[in-house]
Each structure stands twice: as structure tokens, then as C-alpha cells.
Amino acid sequence: MRLWIVFLVCLAGHAMAAPTEEEPVVEELVTEEPVVEEVETETEVGANPVQVEVGEFDEAIEVEEEEEVVAAADNACLTHHCKKGKVCEIDESNTPMCVCQDPSTCPIAEGEFEHVCGTNNNTYDTSCHFFATKCALEGTKKGHKLHLDYIGPCKLIESCLDSELTEFPLRMRDWLKNVLVTLYERDEENNLLTEKQKLRVKKIYENEKRLQAGEHTLDLLALDFEKNYNMYIFPVHWQFGQLDQHPVDGYLTHSELAPLRAPLIPMEHCTTRFFETCDSDGDKYIALEEWANCFGIKEQDVDKSLIV
DSSP states (O other): OHHHHHHHOOOOOOOOOOOOOOOOOOOOOOOSOOOOOOOOOSOOTTOOGGGSOHHHHHHHHHHHHHHHHHHHHHOGGGGOOOOTTEEEEEOTTSOEEEEEOOGGGSOOOSSGGGOEEETTSOEESSHHHHHHHHHHTTTSHHHHHOOEEEESSOOOOOOOOHHHHHHHHHHHHHHHHHHHHHHHHHOSSSOSSOHHHHHHHHHHHHOTTOOOSSOOOHHHHHHHHHHTTHHHHHHHHHHHHHHOOTTOSSEEOTTTTGGGSSTTSTTGGGHHHHHHHHOTTOSSOEEHHHHHHHTTOOGGGOOGGGGO
């Protein structure tokens, strides 16, 4: 459970600048005939910083901004986006284009946690190495079949039995609900959930009828879903939104489902087979409606606003 929570957290920051004040000028009273002195036009090297006029500082900022604009104009790749596995290059006419990335240019993995396993049962150092390799195979049979299977080095995964396939959605629903409750309990200032999400999870957390986390029988899980159906609607939607990230388009791809192939997921060896059955139209994409149906959510309760 802790691994999953750490997996969701991401931080960002920004810089600040301090203002500069000018030193007050004290005028001296002249009793004798005033002497005309030449006015210096340049600031001496090593002068006190407060002697530098604010106007000069502003000009420096303007020059930097102009340089950034020129740099962006010279390099069209700064605003050109390429999908994973590709990088931007400029052709002779200064037009940006996406080409396959050389795997050797990918950052070196810092540890095994960055390794990923492909559906060809090969372990790649990082997801960058995987997508660069997949890009090089575009248009081939191998490339069409190659997908990111799960996070971590390749391992032996047991086959999913028919009886286990029936059991999977029941345990997965209960697990998702408990993950959200745990996030709610620990989300004081960590921003693990948005304010709207907290309000929805709060209703589940405070409900006295909520089935507590634990090893439950299938009969109890099925009965709880029937009696407390409303508690499971949001967790199912929430998980879809967590996975739909690359890109955010309302569909889950094989690669986006990869995080669910991990030891922290209940019955991980059944995830691939389960989601293959969810793809009712066989288009290799799982829409929200297909996802919800797999977990027993009624059609009238499917709400796209719950995944935002």
C-alpha cells in the first residue's frame, strides 16, 4: 500500500528575486562659488550595488527575454512535442520533425525500480529505452505486438485460472476503495487528493457500513458490493483517471495499464487477461464505459466528471 502511495506523489517548485533600493542622495550646502564638475556616465567597476540604477537592471531583463524569444525562433523544437520514443530534429528548411530516439542517449537507470518489462519478456533499463526500441520497430510485426507489460524487471507470472478471473474484479474493487481511504487518512498537507476527491472519499470513510480492509471471502465481497454499491462508483472512476495519463484521452492503452502489473496489486497475474476481456470491441483501447462495466458499475452511473 505504501509503495502505491509513494508512486502517486510528485512535487514542483519555483524561484524568487529580491528588489533593489537606491541610496538616498544628501545635498551639501555650498557657501562659495559653485564649481562645475563633469558627470560620470558609467558606473565604476566595484561600485556599491545600490549605485546601479534600476533602469539598467530592467534593461538586462529585457535583453534576456529578447534572447529567449530569438532562441525559440531559431529552435522550433522547443515548442514541438513528440510522443514517447521519439525526439525532435530540425530539417534543412528549419521545420521540426519527430524521429526515433537512439536508446543509447537515454538516461542510465539509477536502480532496478526503473526497469520495465515488455510483452516480448525482455527487460529494458528504463521506459525510455523501451519506447526508443519500440519506435525503431514501427511498421514491423514485432513492433506492432510489442507493448510495455509491467513496471519492474521481467519475472515468472503464473497463468490466471478461470476461477481466479471471476474473483479478480471483486478483490480489485475492494482494494481500490481501501487505497482511497488510506490516501484520505494520510492526506493532511501532501495533496494526494484534490478537494473534490477528498469530499467524495470522506463520505466513504465516515460511512459506518463500510467494509474494513482485510482478507474477506468472495461471498462477503459480493454481498458488500450489492448492499453498498454507491461506495464503489467513485473508486472505479478514480483509478481510470489515475491510469489515463499518456495521453489523457479517455482511453487506456496496454502501456497505461502497465502499473497494475505490480506485486502491490491483488492477483496481479490476472490483470492482463482481465483487461483483455474488458476490451469488448477489440480495438486495443479500453474506454471508461468498458472499464466501468468490467467492475460491475451500471451504465447510468458512468460519469466522466468523476475522473477529473
